[in-house]
Amino acid sequence: MRHLTAADIKNFERIYRLNLVNGLPGFKPANLVGTAAPDGATNLAVFSSALHLGSDPALLGIVTRPTTVPRHTYQNLKSSGCYTLNHVPMALATQAHYTSADFGPEISEFEECGFTAVYRDDFPAPYVAESALSIGLRLREELAIHNGTVLLVGTVEHVYLREEGLRDDGTLDLAALGTACISGLDGYHEVLPPVRFGYARPGQPPVAQ
Numbered sequence: 001m002r003h004l005t006a007a008d009i010k011n012f013e014r015i016y017r018l019n020l021v022n023g024l025p026g027f028k029p030a031n032l033v034g035t036a037a038p039d040g041a042t043n044l045a046v047f048s049s050a051l052h053l054g055s056d057p058a059l060l061g062i063v064t065r066p067t068t069v070p071r072h073t074y075q076n077l078k079s080s081g082c083y084t085l086n087h088v089p090m091a092l093a094t095q096a097h098y099t100s101a102d103f104g105p106e107i108s109e110f111e112e113c114g115f116t117a118v119y120r121d122d123f124p125a126p127y128v129a130e131s132a133l134s135i136g137l138r139l140r141e142e143l144a145i146h147n148g149t150v151l152l153v154g155t156v157e158h159v160y161l162r163e164e165g166l167r168d169d170g171t172l173d174l175a176a177l178g179t180a181c182i183s184g185l186d187g188y189h190e191v192l193p194p195v196r197f198g199y200a201r202p203g204q205p206p207v208a209q
């Protein structure tokens with residue numbers, strides 16, 4: 001087995017290090033973050049950092065890269081207070097990846113990358129019509145990480161999902177929705193149906209359902 005130390009990682013060439021470290025968390029969720037500027041210009045960017053922070057109230061986090069250069073997603077969600085997370089459909093991985101290109105603020109990644117912006121229920125941020133599951137969030141809190149990245153904590157205000165993705169017990173069938181997941185900064189994966197287990201209790205080895 002290969003052993004890499006912190007010193008090895010520090011000494012790697014920049015892109016090699018970036019590739020390696022981005023893969024370390026394992027498979028990550030694939031979301032498109034939709035926002036709008038005060039003048040109505042829309043913005044869309046692929047993010048793999050979405051994470052669950054609590055269910056009651058429903059809280060999700062995303063991590064934005066250092067805001068030392070203009071980050072349109074960050075600027076927009078700061079000004080409107082709202083943003084959307086939209087699951088990346090595996091069938092649209094190519095377009096989703098394209099949203100990560102450094103487009104100018106005057107260019108909407110919705111149009112440029114082939115997604116449709118839809119506004120729902122008076123929410124100020126655009127959703128992706130092609131996504132099987134979309135979430136409307138309001139920025140609640142910003143937590144600065146010492147390396148310049150920022151954890152943005154949002155409260156879930158709206159969820160829209162296709163019926164086939166919601167099981168009777170409230171769990172989501174993400175495979176049925178065709179949602180992709182991400183490895184590193186370059187891999188998009190189709191997902192197989194899961195092996196599922198009930199609530200684990202000591203002394204009761206889980207049995208697949």
Ligand SMILES: Cc1cc2nc3c(=O)[nH]c(=O)nc-3n(C[C@H](O)[C@H](O)[C@H](O)COP(=O)(O)O)c2cc1C
Nearest residue numbers: 045046047048049063064065071072073100101185
């Ligand atoms: C697979 C993948 C995952 C990404 N995840 C994030 C992320 O979690 N946070 C982030 O700030 N940027 C992430 N990016 C980079 C943004 O997509 C990219 O910086 C984009 O241009 C931001 O657009 P904006 O300036 O319009 O906000 C990711 C890029 C790729 C290819």
